[in-house]
Amino acid sequence: MRQRSGLLNRAWLAVIGLLLLLGGIVAALIALGLLARIATTIGIRLGVPATSSKVLGSGVDAFFDRPVVVVAVGLLGVILGVIGLAWLLAQIPRTNAAKPFRLQDDAARGLTICRADVLTDAVEADAERLLGVADASAVLRGTALQPELALKVTVSDRADIQRLLHSLQAETVARLVTVMDTPLKHLAVQVDVTTSRHTADQITV
Amino acid sequence: MSRTDGRSNKLRRRPTRTTPASIVGVVVLAVGIGLVWIMVLRLLNGRWPRFLGDVHEWLATLTWGSTSTLAISLAAIAVGLILLFCAWKPGQPNAIVLRVDGSGDAAGSTEFVMTRRSVARLAAGHADLVDGVDSVSATVRSRRITLSVKSQSEQRGQLAATVTDGVRQALQGVGLQPMPKITTTVHTQRL
Structure with a gap:
């Protein structure tokens, strides 16, 4: 039920992959002497280096000795380091549970704050009382007006799962809705199955 | 938020x-x-x-x-x-959707899923109930379940059909949507 950064990963992998691919294609076309021919054929005037010319021009040393460039190298390093670190930290799955709900946000009448884990503890205990449920864990996200519940129930492989899901909605979720005095914006239930232990009993007749 | x-x-x-x-x-x-x-x-x-x-x-x-x-x-x-x-590359989804009739009263939108690993456990558990099955392993993809059964029986075709029917009935009761295609292979173990 923890949230992962799938979309972020795909987007950045695509961007970096595309940049590498385009850069590699351009460099390969220059190396093979094809880019100049293509540009001439299309009719575009490009300053394409010849295959016999050096990759590093003669002015590179002077360019990198400029103080601005030295600082720019460091700045680029900081930016890349922050991006890399942020991307690595984004790989950690997060629960992203809701902040404490403000159930009565009126300064004149006082403020009632309810932590989300108080409610999820009750939901878990409620769900575990249902027939066939071995374990339950819940996460509340969103706000007090638009709460979202993610619930994971671990059930025996002999459990009647359809009946269990109906009971979850009709009893467990309904009680949460009553307590919060607002319908859920989204309900997500993940059913996990645990294999029941097979025991062998012998009866002598 | x-x-x-x-x-x-x-x-x-x-x-x-x-x-x-x-x-x-x-x-x-x-x-x-x-x-x-x-x-x-x-x-x-x-x-x-x-x-x-x-x-x-x-x-x-x-x-x-x-x-x-x-x-x-x-x-x-x-x-x-x-x-x-x-x-x-899209890859295989981690779970299969469960159809629950009459859902949606308690929430604006609902989502019920069962992880592929759990579907495999459930399929293997129900296949294990069939007489003649010694051991079973299940592999679940989004639209296909492959059961590999070990048995001492020589009636491989009949046993495979029985296991497939039993598992299909059990999974239809669970409400998997879409219902994966079930394939059973029986390997005879000799004593």
């Missing part, structure tokens, strides 16, 4: 590409640290670090038409294609 920064609230999701993303993230972080370190050495010593001189000498001899330049270009193309493939 709900997270919308690239983190999905859905329980059924495609692979998150954590491994390629982590590898590229480490490379980007290492390059960043390297550049900062080089800048610090440049500011402290007043000249670029000595190892950069060797790299510079090598690069200075490099021409655009050289084999090394072409090899580096092809390597960049290969890595780019691998990263694009990692980003584009």
